[in-house]
Amino acid sequence: DQQVKQNSPSLSVQEGRISILNCDYTNSMFDYFLWYKKYPAEGPTFLISISSIKDKNEDGRFTVFLNKSAKHLSLHIVPSQPGDSAVYFCAASVRSGANNLFFGTGTRLTVIP
Amino acid sequence: EPEVTQTPSHQVTQMGQEVILRCVPISNHLYFYWYRQILGQKVEFLVSFYNNEISEKSEIFDDQFSVERPDGSNFTLKIRSTKLEDSAMYFCASSVTFLLGMSNGYTFGSGTRLTVV
Numbered sequence: 001d002q003q004v005k006q007n008s009p010s011l012s013v014q015e016g017r018i019s020i021l022n023c024d025y026t027n028s029m030f031d032y033f034l035w036y037k038k039y040p041a042e043g044p045t046f047l048i049s050i051s052s053i054k055d056k057n058e059d060g061r062f063t064v065f066l067n068k069s070a071k072h073l074s075l076h077i078v079p080s081q082p083g084d085s086a087v088y089f090c091a092a093s094v095r096s097g098a099n100n101l102f103f104g105t106g107t108r109l110t111v112i113p
Numbered sequence: 114e115p116e117v118t119q120t121p122s123h124q125v126t127q128m129g130q131e132v133i134l135r136c137v138p139i140s141n142h143l144y145f146y147w148y149r150q151i152l153g154q155k156v157e158f159l160v161s162f163y164n165n166e167i168s169e170k171s172e173i174f175d176d177q178f179s180v181e182r183p184d185g186s187n188f189t190l191k192i193r194s195t196k197l198e199d200s201a202m203y204f205c206a207s208s209v210t211f212l213l214g215m216s217n218g219y220t221f222g223s224g225t226r227l228t229v230v
Contacts, residue, residue, distance in 0.1 A: 004155075042224075043206075046219070103157070106155070
């Protein structure tokens with residue numbers, strides 16, 4: 001039951017370029033979306049979030065875009081840095097209900113110096 | 114920066130044995146969670162806990178699983194009789210509030226890798 005999908009298991013980008021990580025969801029009840037970053041041997045770390053009432057949220061080098069009609073969100077990192085190399089998880093939730101998160105399978109980003 | 118602490122970092126147990134995974138959430142947080150990630154798969158919700166009771170649980174969280182907040186600081190996950198398929202990374206998380214938008218998501222611990230042999 002894959003309610004949140006990240007179809008690209010890996011992505012390689014040159015340092016300084018833009019990284020675009022994609023995520024699709026199927027449950028139209030989701031109204032809050034988050035991106036987490038995970039390094040090996042660590043837990044997921046919150047990166048950025050967006051509510052369904054918005055279509056864009058920006059925080060420094062990170063921007064999340066939400067297209068509700070397409071049930072698609074993306075994370076843009078620009079410029080990409082080698083320290084951004086990690087696994088990125090998209091997650092979704094229904095805020096009016098229990099706020100458990102539904103995660104995608106993750107995309108491993110490698111930023112090449 | 115406040116952290117969620119999990120112990121042990123790695124636990125190896127024989128099939129059929131009971132295990133207890135321990136977590137110390139951030140001190141002013143009120144909501145506590147367990148998630149797990151089987152190797153190569155997605156992170157999956159197990160259970161959420163508030164005010165000394167379970168507020169939500171997934172279908173993974175069957176009768177073999179239980180959670181407890183035995184004192185003011187610890188939050189534990191017990192697996193009564195472990196199976197091979199319980200092998201996974203188990204993450205504890207906590208949040209200040211139920212409203213994700215205000216809490217900026219949960220704070221996760223570093224995880225306990227459980228290996229059932």
